[in-house]
Amino acid sequence: MEVGFIGLGTMGRGIAANLVAAGHRVRVWNRSPRPGAAPDGAVLVAQVTDAFAGDAVLSMLANDEAVRSVVLDSGALAAAAGSGKPPVHVNLATISVDLARELTQIHRASGVGYVAAPVFGRPDVAAAGKLHVVAAGAPEALAAVQPLLDAIGQRTWPFGDEPYRANVVKIAGNFMLGSAIEAMAEATALARGHGVAAADLLDMLTGTLFAAPVYKNYGALIAAGSYEPAAFALSLGLKDIKLALAASEAVHAPMPFASVLRDQLVDAIAQGDGARDFAALAKVAARRAGQDG
């Protein structure tokens, strides 16, 4: 397929490479020039409108502001709508439910297909083509881009016709991730205070009852006290928790764990740990207990 790809950050690079590897013709574009960021075999284009064309365009942008800027304010979507055969837009980003709903309406009005397909997985998982893709959108649009989703992930999890619901699932999942980290952080501070080493505690628990990828990955970082370089920055974790808080308020759902996460993450940022890995949340629990963590 003829595919555009927008956003060559740590996640986007690996995803784009997998599209190339699957035999698609890929034009890539990035907001800031990143020499060498384009994967081998992809064509780097100078204008976002050149990427927002073809059979489909996948965008992997950092947040709501970036999506607004690149997709809407740039005129890229409007230009595509005015072309003879607009691409289906596959939005891989973790964005707010509000923006997801707005984008759905705007795409529909402009005649451009729209699929929300946020992904679970850290950069190494993206590079390996092993992401879990949560997808929602009109059935025909979803069917059209399924080969692309197959190229970037190990499995696509469909969540129906309404794109924003895929975003809700992604937001809920990231909230659960943050909660798992905080739970390990508090458990570790408790145990350390009583003379049990973090590694001993977490090896046992993440090897048994909590033998799941997120616990193993983040538990290993906490046990090692190793928070740099960040695979997923703590400040992005706060962004996601705020998405959960906003989405929950819209449907009147209290989320006291999300509220605690907000405060612990703000604390971490105040101490200068915003650019460290999300797992550095564990430093807050340790510091508040008067421990070296």
Next chain:
Amino acid sequence: MEVGFIGLGTMGRGIAANLVAAGHRVRVWNRSPRPGAAPDGAVLVAQVTDAFAGDAVLSMLANDEAVRSVVLDSGALAAAAGSGKPPVHVNLATISVDLARELTQIHRASGVGYVAAPVFGRPDVAAAGKLHVVAAGAPEALAAVQPLLDAIGQRTWPFGDEPYRANVVKIAGNFMLGSAIEAMAEATALARGHGVAAADLLDMLTGTLFAAPVYKNYGALIAAGSYEPAAFALSLGLKDIKLALAASEAVHAPMPFASVLRDQLVDAIAQGDGARDFAALAKVAARRAGQDG
């Protein structure tokens, strides 16, 4: 080995049966008479002192009060200490760190060996002999009872010489379990408010990033809204969270997630759900969001 076993509740019955199955000679005792509770092949004795004898005695009691009453106030420990060859006492219960420390001192003073060996697993896991056993105590005592621990669990995780540290690990693990349930509860309320069914959300997340036993087990209960009969009652969950709060205060470790859990569990009990499964915590998040959960 000659083994005493105290406490024939839902957990104890299966554990005692596995000791019999492994070829040990087992005398069992329970506080309240439970006709038929003694596993085939075990001998039901009338006095706790008759069980607190032999090579080893395992006790599986509900809480601090039960342990105090049965082990200390009954005179069982004192009687064993006065016998020629006291048994090693293996305490399987989830008890407070304070009581764990006190029991260690009392056993040491009385010359009775003491191993703390709290277990992870619900009653069906206990019956299958697949528990994870967290054990700590003097090396020789631990070595002496290892065959018994092998009979009841799939693996023993040693945590050193100080018995109370095994209890800390158990308390930390149960806190993490409660946190996992609450995280799923809030995520589910958020998703449900946006039209995503609990089962769809939890199937995806507990099949991927959170593919761990506790998420799968409790996630299935939440997805089904099925909270009876309780494998592990919500009111016992509150007991364990209170153990975490007490143990954390002793070492000055704030635990904001544990505090949230306390309040959500108290809320659940106020609405009459104390005897339902720990997973019924999810009803609180749903009810607070104005949802049928």
Next chain:
Amino acid sequence: MEVGFIGLGTMGRGIAANLVAAGHRVRVWNRSPRPGAAPDGAVLVAQVTDAFAGDAVLSMLANDEAVRSVVLDSGALAAAAGSGKPPVHVNLATISVDLARELTQIHRASGVGYVAAPVFGRPDVAAAGKLHVVAAGAPEALAAVQPLLDAIGQRTWPFGDEPYRANVVKIAGNFMLGSAIEAMAEATALARGHGVAAADLLDMLTGTLFAAPVYKNYGALIAAGSYEPAAFALSLGLKDIKLALAASEAVHAPMPFASVLRDQLVDAIAQGDGARDFAALAKVAARRAGQDG
């Protein structure tokens, strides 16, 4: 003075009347037509630009969106800037710190004086001219409008040159108000559970240690269980708590009480109490305890 007044809600009406009573010539404007809302002696004008003129214009609008719409998007500020002698704009609204900073820059760039002057007091206090006014802005602008502030309040509390700081103080104060209500709510549920009537508890405490206006006013509502009509709606309380959370995140200040308030207020709204008085927050604590509150 020649004074424009924008916003004839429950607060604005009383404030405008006090400006008339102090001898000023007042032109009033409201977004939606409110027949009879203009106080006697004031002139109702048809265009917002007619109110945004004279020596000064005071605006009392509901939230950030209303301020943006009426002051910026309407062209009122631009029109005033283009006139020969623009008025000083006194913004009485409770708005976000971000918007306060933005408005300061826009006014400065356009040459229109700007004073932030949010007020403390419920509608009856506004009608009585007894508000406490928190004011910040350029000294000459502040001096120019002081007679107007004197007419609407019992006292002006100056907070320096930077307008946004007055908004910070207002946000901090409303957060403390919400905290006082929640504290009374929890204390009341605790006491009621033990057989102590809400009125008995609150009469004692708000008559002694907590003998302050907010405790007496809101305590009386909680004791009476009387939440309608709302002098200050619970949903506006949530708006203010969200302003506190946003302002605190900007300076990396965790606010766990504000986070609890968010969740309790969201809970209240989910149960249909958003239009009741802020004091209806007490229903959440009662309901969660299984009490009729």
Next chain:
Amino acid sequence: MEVGFIGLGTMGRGIAANLVAAGHRVRVWNRSPRPGAAPDGAVLVAQVTDAFAGDAVLSMLANDEAVRSVVLDSGALAAAAGSGKPPVHVNLATISVDLARELTQIHRASGVGYVAAPVFGRPDVAAAGKLHVVAAGAPEALAAVQPLLDAIGQRTWPFGDEPYRANVVKIAGNFMLGSAIEAMAEATALARGHGVAAADLLDMLTGTLFAAPVYKNYGALIAAGSYEPAAFALSLGLKDIKLALAASEAVHAPMPFASVLRDQLVDAIAQGDGARDFAALAKVAARRAGQDG
């Protein structure tokens, strides 16, 4: 009247002196010898049984453990019960609801009158005889000791026949005090982050909406950052919050503010501030925001 007085701490000394000043004959006793602690005109006795006699005995002890030790374990109550004419015991301490209920039963069984009369006020207020006394107990016992309560306080607030209800009111009030401090702490951190000095913020708010004694007293300490010497130690504040949490669990009342207070106070103690004034809670909010507070 012939009065015994037990407990010559910072509060007790002033209270005992006021009893002497009112013309009563006072015998005083303290657990640890405190040379010079007995007020002029009082008689220091060597045995607690010598103080637990006469028309009435007032005890002002630190916590549940001290009350159990001095009143029950010492045999003082039993000795008084066995005398011809036992005194009415007035318990001024802040104790748990559970112990309050137990003491009521024990006194009743022994035939010794019992009044719970916890007091509000810091040591300087106690010395001035201006305490607020919250009293509950059998009407005849209460009437008998009213002259003594009049001597130590500015007003007695009766809460009926059941002594424990007075303790509930005291616990609820101390929880509200802690909440007021935390609310000021968070508001101050928010404002400070935006360039508003703590003193400016708190002067305004505690001079207007929050013009109540506790806000003025503790607000002044926070504004000055002056936490030593402690009039009421932070670690005692945590004790009282734990009483609130225990009492609330007994009646199934969630108290999320109390839970936050627990964690903030534990944090403070971990940083070494347990012996500083309760107002040092404000250091936690400041430190977590990365501020010097």
